[in-house]
Amino acid sequence: MNVQTEGSTLRELLDALDSTVVELLDAPGGDQVAIRSVALVDSSDLSVETASRSPMQDMYLHVGIAEAEAVRWLLAVGKRPTAHRPRAVLSKIAHESDAVRAAAHRAGVALVGVHRQARWDQVFTLVRRILERARGQRSPAEAQDLLATDTDLFGLAQIVAQNAGGMVSIEDPQSHVLAYSASNEAADQLRILSILGREGPRDYLRILRKWGVFDQLRQTDEVIDLPAHDELDIKHRLVVSIRRPSDGTATTPRVLGTIWLQQGEKPFKPDAAEVLRGASAIAARIISRSLDAPSTETLLIQRLFGARGSGVDVPSVASALNIQVTGPAAVVGFARTGTVESSTETATLANALRLHASSFRRDSLTAVLGDRVYVLLPHYQSVRAVNAWTRQLVAQFETKRSLVLHAAIAIPVADLTHVASARTEVDRVLDSTATTSPKGRVTTLAESRTAVLLAEILDLVGARPDLHDPRLQALFDYDRKHAASLQESVETYLREHGDVRNAAAALQVHPNTLRYRIRRVEDIVGVDLADPADRLLLEVQLALPRRAALL
CATH class of the missing domain: 1.10.10.2840 (PucR C-terminal helix-turn-helix domain)
Structure with a gap:
């Protein structure tokens, strides 16, 4: 899994990750090297990465890779041109392995040790967010402004820590850490385990539930004061919920997460609660923007389907999405019959279709454009299999979800450069052949050409009042x-x-x-x-x- 952004320096990335999670063990080229891309790899990926002659990613996260494998890979990396080598490697075995450290130094690659208890999915997500954060750098004056329009969650956590005193963690509704401020030796076990992606002490979580803290966070946006618990070595905390303002469709605002402020060596500042309330409002805007804005992958997939402008560099997009450009493919478009009431309904449908498509083909891609959902099936097994899967899916959604879908299939699509035109073909069919008949809910342009052409002729006549x-x-x-x-x-x-x-x-x-x-x-x-x-x-x-x- 690869992610590319405009970049950050190794030192900035390590400072943001915090010494709780990582430790720089060696940096032959210094800690100011630029990191623009990251890849999470396991044993099966190593040979593929070194065999390619193209430049490698700037940073690699070695997941479950044994010492011997890591050494062989680093030695192979060292034989590549300097410009085609990675800048840094994150590894959990680096602390104990002299061989890995020596191989990394010889290859000129910075080696970063990762805490044994850190979860790789959490580390990868944090690294990705930090790299994406580098896209919008702020001036020193803007960095002190809590209302800066481009403040991100990491920046917000640091600003809250400075203005309220203590150490900050921002979490999602499932208690996964989204961002945090720098830690020091005063960090307690709850904070350390949270940053490492682990569940906090169960006894303390049980106490929080007994006190009704989680219920309060769901019901109010007031700051909750949590006393220290010396027996469990838990420090004094303040916590506030992050709540999306109600849009009139729900009785209570949606909870987007929480902001936790742990007391450090000094007491909280007098206006800490006020700072947290303000931070909650800003975090709600940041998270809402993130939820509403399409991800980089979503944008790439949409461009592949011909949305968001022309002139798409299909080979580059395919490379970023890790799919092959050549080979036959199929495009399937789905539309709900009747009126679609909201974008939420379309998003729910898209999520369900994405799961089914990924089960059918692991390399499938799903895109939402307007109120329709499109699925790309690269290297389909057979026309019959695609047709059978689509018909089965449409029938299943009606019987199990009470959703009446209409589907159109473009097949075969010669290669990915034709995906956009295939989507246009699918739209022609969906625009012209809406039907409530079970037999007619899945079709192709070839099967419904009369209906499509007649509908398009009527559209042309309809658009001309003089006709x-x-x-x-x-x-x-x-x-x-x-x-x-x-x-x-x-x-x-x-x-x-x-x-x-x-x-x-x-x-x-x-x-x-x-x-x-x-x-x-x-x-x-x-x-x-x-x-x-x-x-x-x-x-x-x-x-x-x-x-x-x-x-």
Whole structure:
């Protein structure tokens, strides 16, 4: 898993990660080397990384890699051109391994020891956030401003620590650390374990539940004062919830996380509670922006599907997403029948479809564009398999989730450079073939070309008022004034290809009644339904309001 950003220095990254998590063991090139990209790798990834002749990532996190493997990899890295080597490696075995330290030094790679109890997923997430943070650097004056528009969570944690006294941790609703201020020797076990991605002491968590702290955090945005617990070596704390302002659709604001302030060697500053309340409001805006803004990966996938402008460098996007450019692919578009009430409904649908698509193909990609969800299946197994999976999924969503979906498939897609045009093809089908019939809910352009072309012709005519026949208005006015059904009668007559008996049976009227109605239509509109041209024109004009009702 690779992440690339505009970068930070190794020293800035280590300072932000904190000595609780990491320790710089050796830096042959100094600690000011630039770190712009990071990769989390295991044993199976090492040979692939060194075999490639392209430049490597700036930083690697060695997950579960044994000493011998790490040494071989570092020695191989040292044989590459300097510009194609990584800048730093994070390793849990580096503290105890002289061989790893020697190999890293020989390769000219900085070696960073990671705490044994640190969780790799937590470390990787923190490194990624720190690198992304480097995109927007602030001036010293802005760094002191709690209301700076580009303040991030790490910057906010540091500012709160400076203004309130103590050490700050910002956590999500599941108590995962999102950001924190620098620690010192006064950090207690609860803070250390939280930063390492571990659960705090269970006895203390049980006490917090007994005191009703978590319930209070869900119900109020007031600062809660938590006394020290000497027996468990837990220091005095203040905590406040981070709450998204209510948008009128929920009875209570959504809880986005919490801010914890641990007392250090000195008491909290007098206005610490006020600082925390202000920080809570700022954190809510930061997290809300993050939740509302698409991630880098989301943007890349959307660009691959042809959104967000033209001129997409498909090979670069494919490389960033770790998928191959060549080889046949399939694009499947999903749309809900009926009106989609909110973007939340679309997001919920997208999450469910993403899980199913990933189960079908691990390398699948899912994108949300408007109220539709698109799935890319690289290197599909067979046309039959894709069709069967899509039909099964549509049926499953209806029976188990009461969601009626309409799906269109573009297959085969020659390679990833054609994904955007495949999405356009899928949209043409979805725009033109909305149906409630179970058999027609999954289709392709080839299977529904008549419906697609006819719908697009009607759209073209509908967009040109000068192509609308004004004579039909007299028919509509007659029906409305006399509570008649001449429009329905002539539409049924045309659908039955002029067969009066079949049309009359469908309308449940006598054939002579229908013949009278058809003559009235001819008189009112001024057409001759025995004339093929008049029949064709009337059918097109009558189809326009039906088409408009579907859009």
